[in-house]
Amino acid sequence: MGRSPCCEKAHTNKGAWTKEEDDRLVAYIRAHGEGCWRSLPKAAGLLRCGKSCRLRWINYLRPDLKRGNFTDDEDELIIHLHALLGNKWSLIAARLPGRTDNEIKNYWNTHIRRKLLSRGVDPVTHRPIADSTEKKPPSAIGFMSNQTEVKKEDKTTPTPTTTAATSSSSEEYESPTWRRQRKPKLPDLNLELCIAPPFPSQLEGEMLVPSALAVSNSKPSRGRTMMQQQRASVVYPVSQNGIT
DNA sequence: AACGTCTACAACCGCTGTACT
DNA sequence: GAGTACAGCGGTTGTAGACGT
Numbered sequence: 380m381g382r383s384p385c386c387e388k389a390h391t392n393k394g395a396w397t398k399e400e401d402d403r404l405v406a407y408i409r410a411h412g413e414g415c416w417r418s419l420p421k422a423a424g425l426l427r428c429g430k431s432c433r434l435r436w437i438n439y440l441r442p443d444l445k446r447g448n449f450t451d452d453e454d455e456l457i458i459h460l461h462a463l464l465g466n467k468w469s470l471i472a473a474r475l476p477g478r479t480d481n482e483i484k485n486y487w488n489t490h491i492r493r494k495l496l497s498r499g500v501d502p503v504t505h506r507p508i509a510d511s512t513e514k515k516p517p518s519a520i521g522f523m524s525n526q527t528e529v530k531k532e533d534k535t536t537p538t539p540t541t542t543a544a545t546s547s548s549s550e551e552y553e554s555p556t557w558r559r560q561r562k563p564k565l566p567d568l569n570l571e572l573c574i575a576p577p578f579p580s581q582l583e584g585e586m587l588v589p590s591a592l593a594v595s596n597s598k599p600s601r602g603r604t605m606m607q608q609q610r611a612s613v614v615y616p617v618s619q620n621g622i623t
Numbered sequence: 624a625a626c627g628t629c630t631a632c633a634a635c636c637g638c639t640g641t642a643c644t
Numbered sequence: 645g646a647g648t649a650c651a652g653c654g655g656t657t658g659t660a661g662a663c664g665t
Contacts, residue, residue, distance in 0.1 A: 394658085395633075417650065433651075434634065469653060484654075485632050628664080635657070643649080 392426045396435055400425055404432055405440050438481045445477030449486055457483060457491060462505040 392400070407423035413436070416429035425432060449457075453475060460471045468480035468487075475483065487502075495502040 393635075395660095415650090416652095430636090430651085431634075437652095438633075466654065480653075481633080489631055626665085628662100630662075631660095633658090633660105636655085637653105638655100639651105639653080641649100641651085644647085 391420075391428050391431070393431075396427075396439075400427065401435070401440060404436060408436060408440075434481075438479045441479075443477055444479065449478075449490070453478070454491060454494070457487065458495065458505075461487065461491075 396404075403423050403425055407419065407425075411422070416433045419425075419429055419432050420427045423432075427435075456475065457471060460474055464470050466484075468484045472478050472480040472483050492502045495505075496508075499508050500506065501508050
């Protein structure tokens with residue numbers, strides 16, 4: 380079977396974008412709007428694959444991007460949302476206007492992870508590091524994680540992930556090579572589950588899973604993907620301090 | 624000044640989910 | 645229902661610049 384490559388790699392540029400390429404892409408999208416990324420490069424006269432154009436536009440060129448340093452409020456909001464959603468960067472980004480999933484992901488890996496460690500909080504479990512190796516009862520966030528983890532880990536490296544999965548030693552993250560290592564993945568929140576009664580103070584005493592997250596097993600309407608519907612439904616009220 | 628290491632982040636890669644035929 | 649095309653997502657990598665020795 381297999382799928383055709385997203386682009387003809389022999390005839391596409393790679394690496395950093397030039398000013399001219401940026402200008403072309405911006406000019407094209409201004410004139411024609413987003414959409415049909417596959418055909419866009421040719422139409423815009425770019426030697427890039429559509430995927431690359433999309434990434435460049437979304438992560439860098441979009442006019443509504445905020446850029447610049449994250450505020451403390453944004454930091455805290457990201458931490459809260461990560462505790463709820465795990466590595467669902469696109470969902471987290473949807474709550475932070477002007478920020479992209481890629482930007483948040485990078486920021487998490489470079490800043491927030493360390494910030495949490497310095498607070499003595501495990502960035503994976505969001506629990507105090509001393510507690511995090513203890514056996515925990517299933518939580519709203521963690522109770523679906525095992526099966527999906529195994530599936531993912533199986534096809535990557537044979538490294539002993541069972542130890543890593545529960546390990547939260549700070550050395551692992553402070554090692555210069557932590558980024559290159561297979562790290563324990565965050566427990567995923569299963570968005571397809573049915574609504575459960577609110578958990579009593581699961582996270583910092585007052586964080587509740589927004590009900591919108593757990594709904595929508597219904598069929599998507601035509602012309603709109605399930606993912607898009609789901610994303611659109613995850614609209615949280617914004618407050619100064621994050622979750623309201 | 625030269626070199627090695629670390630950090631930040633842009634970009635790429637591979638995979639998944641959905642739509643369409 | 646199967647096969648294919650496409651958009652989008654999350655993980656990973658590459659690399660420029662900052663920093664330390």
